Amino acid sequence: MEKAAVSDDGLLIPLIDLSKFLNGTPDQRIETAKAILHGFQTAGFIYLKNTPIAPETRKHVFDMSANFFSLPLDDKMAVGWTTPEANRGYSAPGREKVTQLSDLAAVAKLKEAVPDIKESIEIGREHEEDFPNQWPDETTTAATAANIPGFKSTMVDFHDQCKAVHVEVMRAIAVGMGLSESHFDNYVDVGDNTLRLLHYPAVARDVFRANPNQVRAGEHSDYGSITLLFQDGRGGLQVKSPNGNFVNATPIEDTIVVNAGDLLARWSNDTIKSTIHRVVEPPVTPDGDTYPARYSVAYFCNPNFKSHIEAIPGTYATETEKKYAGVNTGQYLVQRLAATY
Numbered sequence: 414m415e416k417a418a419v420s421d422d423g424l425l426i427p428l429i430d431l432s433k434f435l436n437g438t439p440d441q442r443i444e445t446a447k448a449i450l451h452g453f454q455t456a457g458f459i460y461l462k463n464t465p466i467a468p469e470t471r472k473h474v475f476d477m478s479a480n481f482f483s484l485p486l487d488d489k490m491a492v493g494w495t496t497p498e499a500n501r502g503y504s505a506p507g508r509e510k511v512t513q514l515s516d517l518a519a520v521a522k523l524k525e526a527v528p529d530i531k532e533s534i535e536i537g538r539e540h541e542e543d544f545p546n547q548w549p550d551e552t553t554t555a556a557t558a559a560n561i562p563g564f565k566s567t568m569v570d571f572h573d574q575c576k577a578v579h580v581e582v583m584r585a586i587a588v589g590m591g592l593s594e595s596h597f598d599n600y601v602d603v604g605d606n607t608l609r610l611l612h613y614p615a616v617a618r619d620v621f622r623a624n625p626n627q628v629r630a631g632e633h634s635d636y637g638s639i640t641l642l643f644q645d646g647r648g649g650l651q652v653k654s655p656n657g658n659f660v661n662a663t664p665i666e667d668t669i670v671v672n673a674g675d676l677l678a679r680w681s682n683d684t685i686k687s688t689i690h691r692v693v694e695p696p697v698t699p700d701g702d703t704y705p706a707r708y709s710v711a712y713f714c715n716p717n718f719k720s721h722i723e724a725i726p727g728t729y730a731t732e733t734e735k736k737y738a739g740v741n742t743g744q745y746l747v748q749r750l751a752a753t754y
């Protein structure tokens with residue numbers, strides 16, 4: 414067994430070699446699938462190494478993301494996020510407050526007191542006619558100065574590559590559960606997933622010192638099937654342990670942090686966990702007066718929006734053990750998004 418990626422306060426997040434599932438012997442494939450499922454059933458989080466996403470691709474996406482965020486605010490606002498149904502476009506700092514609260518008044522209050530210190534852009538699948546992606550104009554003087562020509566093609570390609578990883582992780586879950594490997598294929602083939610580039614700007618040390626509740630991203634669980642999270646080397650991501658304390662999910666180079674979302678937990682009749690996490694200032698105190706910026710890229714995977722999600726076979730013995738009513742994916746996600754924006 415590999416050394417764990419995180420082992421602290423009862424939270425054990427395994428580090429798993431995905432290539433052993435993709436290209437290993439039949440035994441390695443099954444063993445790896447079981448380890449992936451076990452990680453989701455216990456921690457709700459795993460780290461994957463040796464994935465099909467090349468280190469150069471990842472670096473290029475991070476570079477392009479930083480270039481995008483360096484655009485003048487007006488240019489970013491020109492591609493602003495509009496509605497939960499579209500869920501595409503730019504969100505300026507303070508726009509979204511991720512939280513477990515669903516009461517709109519309570520969220521508004523929290524937003525005002527301690528806004529998340531972050532900005533993001535959401536990119537959905539291309540060719541969704543009603544909801545086109547909001548691409549920044551790559552031809553303006555500002556765009557050239559920010560070096561964003563190639564932004565769209567980079568992100569469209571990355572969206573596709575991440576989509577393929579989602580399909581494989583769902584295959585691993587199926588194998589781990591003893592189901593046919595292709596069990597989930599028809600639920601995830603459309604690629605109704607959201608690529609979110611995140612920028613947590615540099616913050617004065619005093620900001621965190623003055624307000625103990627200040628965070629870069631508030632505690633929350635994710636909504637969909639799984640999230641692929643690419644982090645830079647800064648640190649600050651924390652995951653809630655079974656004892657209720659936040660534990661650092663320390664960056665490990667060229668790994669993808671993968672966590673299960675609420676819809677997968679529901680789909681698995683709660684045999685898989687959707688674990689609370691948040692982003693705080695980096696664990697290392699800076700030399701100067703500011704914490705440096707942090708960049709991350711989250712790829713939120715979902716079942717196809719049209720899919721009806723009901724307890725997976727094998728996760729309940731009798732009908733009465735089904736904890737949840739079936740739900741339509743698209744409706745479920747829109748309802749969750751409407752609560753936080």
Ligand SMILES: O=C(O)CCC(=O)C(=O)O
Nearest residue numbers: 611635644650692709711
């Ligand atoms: O930036 C991160 O490391 C985590 C972001 C996150 O959890 C989210 O956007 O849902």
Ligand SMILES: [Fe+2]
Nearest residue numbers: 633634635690
């Ligand atoms: Fe998250």
